[in-house]
Amino acid sequence: MPEHDVKDVRDVRDTVINYHDGTSRKAIVLDREVPYPEGKLIVSRTDTQGVITHANQAFVEMSGYTEDELIGANHYILRHPDMPSVAFAGLWETIEAGNKWHGYVKNLRKDGAYYWVKATVIPNIRNGVVVGYTSVRRKPSRSKVSESEALYKTLS
């Protein structure tokens, strides 16, 4: 068992996370927040199906995955079970219509800890066609995180 699991053993949840495409995975979820790094932006790009095609260094560091593990994976591997699926349904509806989406998101790290972000996702339009999406995450305020936590509990 990894060292952090031993330390935080009372807070460990074994959770099965179901995704919209019918797949699922078993994940360890820890009640441990990793602070958002000062001054950084987490940047990723996906294809139109949500498969990651680009990850910057801040994304690699915060997610806990290697770049090789991220590229080719679906972005939903970051999805925390505390996030209501309706939030992501709204995201996809917005970006598939060609619009920009903003929201506060609790992300799940590979090690089971979590981090909050203010996320913006935009469609990448080339010659009039959506070829993928760019997602940029930045440091959220604690008041917005508290508001979002309260809201998401009512939606889960």
Added chain:
Amino acid sequence: MTLNLTVSPDFAPDHISGWFIFNTWLQRQLGTGVHLELYDCFDTQRKDIKSGKFDLVYANPFDASMLVRELGFKALVRPISKPDETIIATHKDAAIQSVEDLKPGATLVTTDDPDVNRIGMIMLEPADLDASNTETLAVDSYVIVAKNVLNQDADVGFFLKDAYDELSDLIKNQMKILVSSEISVVHHTLLLSPKLQKYASTIQQRLIKMMDDEKGRSVLESMNLLGWEAMTEEETEFMIDLIDTLIDE
């Protein structure tokens, strides 16, 4: 034919002569006239760019977005290892230790540099601050931003990191940095107008090779640049998409 060149007004005053030396170098390389026009105001420059006055623009990332998406310019090159980063600094004796210590009503001193101001405001978001609950004092240069911070006429100042680094130690020693961005992928670009695209390859190649000879290197040094590297269309689009995500609408 004379090419009309302009440069984003956010470089340090020490490098004005460097851009004129570059202008002469470029004329010799291309065998054609190049006319350089410099501005001290972003808005005035933007109006002239939109009116079609310029063929070649060394643009900050936010203006690059407008040049590519609205005016059909194409990015040729970017400066090597010179990302645009932003610093928020305060007086060294201020009680503020982090951005989160700032309260509504905080006073900011800034230039009219659009990318620094946008990224600066993003870095204030963790304190729940935005344009509606802060007061902004806009000044003409980063030296004046620093002067206002030292006089404690504002709680914090926004700086382009390059400009901050070039302030004297005497000034920097009287300030403390609250946050410095580490975005890495947002940078200036040199863009060519759509009507001159037939020259794109020649200009791009000359600029990329500029660091290969002593004369070119000395011109680059006078502009505080290491060299140029090619920008592909997709790299430009990627940067513009990223900038789009930073603009709240």
